[in-house]
Amino acid sequence: MRRRRALLVLAAGLLAAGPVLPAHASHEPEKRVAATITEHWRSLRAERGFLGEPLGELRCDPAVTRCTQGFAGGSIVWEPARGPYLAAADRAASRYAVVNKHRPLPEGYAPARLREVAPGHRLVPAAARQAKALLAAAAEDGVALRVASGYRSTDHQAAAFRRWTRELGAERAAQQSARPRHSEHETGLAMDLLPASGPCQEFGCFADTEHAGWLAEHAYEHGFVVRYQEGQEDVTGFTYEPWHLRFVGEPLARDLRALGSDSLEEHLGLSPAPAYAASLPRDRQPLRWSGD
Ligand SMILES: [Zn+2]
Incomplete structure (x- = not known):
């Protein structure tokens, strides 16, 4: 051998x-x-x-x-034309799907099944199960969190993006919110968290909370990653969002941590997606519908 x-x-x-x-x-x-x-x-x-x-x-x-x-x-x-790539990164229903400003979801995409994590907030079943475990572990460690946002339909995302554009202007809205078909929230794999109680009840102050520190340390144990890390805007296309957790499953979450990868793009060898662009790199694919 x-x-x-x-x-x-x-x-x-x-x-x-x-x-x-x-x-x-x-x-x-x-x-x-x-x-x-x-x-x-x-x-x-x-x-x-x-x-x-x-x-x-x-x-x-x-x-x-x-x-x-x-x-x-x-x-x-x-x-x-592309070299080697992870097939599942192109599949909208896969836990490894990479959605960013160069990689939109297919037209009309919606996850086949969703399960409630908290009243009014749903994720795909595997992510929902692990999200509940994460929330229980955080509460046990004295940093109880609540779900502020989970799955969003494309219509919901479009409305949210229009609202951000009105409030922040087009440029800042594009850094902090995604156009429809370009948000991880539309995959049912992402959720935004806030402290369950205490003075910080909005994203603007979240980075300084113990809760954010706990997530950075422990999210991977439940298969989640802090998807938009500090200083990664040129790769992920989004500013630091310590509250936005993306489910990728425990094995891949552990790998990112073990190698110190700051983004899914970096870890999987995909092109950076800093901004919406008219001409797109070779590994840009509108994702396919299928799963793993
Ligand atoms: Zn989010």
């Missing part, structure tokens, strides 16, 4: 030691793709990361214009 791994490393032209995919590609283009995908998988912590162990071998179409490698936790796809 060890010898085969060593040979594969050489075959792939990789000098660094580390795990490699079990690709038995017999011709050069596939070997190069296998090497590229291996590198991407390694950047995601290889078998220790959320993708886990590879499943089967690399599959390519005859002309090698699209290849897929399966893993226990998802697939990496390779295309010449």
Whole structure:
């Protein structure tokens, strides 16, 4: 086994030691793709990361214009124009969906199922379950939180964006709120939290609360990440939002923490999305409807 791994490393032209995919590609283009995908998988912590162990071998179409490698936790796809990418990041219903100013949700998208987290606030079932656990853990640690916002329909998001634009002007509204089809709240995977009681009852003062400190430390234990971190506007397109939590599941949340990644874009190797743009980078895809 060890010898085969060593040979594969050489075959792939990789000098660094580390795990490699079990690709038995017999011709050069596939070997190069296998090497590229291996590198991407390694950047995601290889078998220790959320993708886990590879499943089967690399599959390519005859002309090698699209290849897929399966893993226990998802697939990496390779295309010449894009290079390797996490397939699920393009799927609106996946917990790994990356929605940003370059990556809108499909027209008319709505999650198939939603479950109540708190009266009037819903998330997709897996996120709702974990959100309840997070809220219980926070309360137990003396920093009880309440849900200020969960799932928003596209119509609701459009109304919210119009309101922010009226109140803040177009430029600031774009940094703090999302256009319809561009908000994580429309996926049912994101929620905004505020202290359940106490003097701070709005987002403007939240960063200085113990509650924000607790979320930064513990959200990952329940599969959530603070999606819009300080100083990441040029990558995520949004200013610091210590109250906005995004569900990605515990394995990926742990990976972001382990590698110190400041955004999903950085962690998954996607282009920064600082602003709405007329011409978009190659990895911009209107997301697909499907899930994991
Ligand atoms: Zn939010």
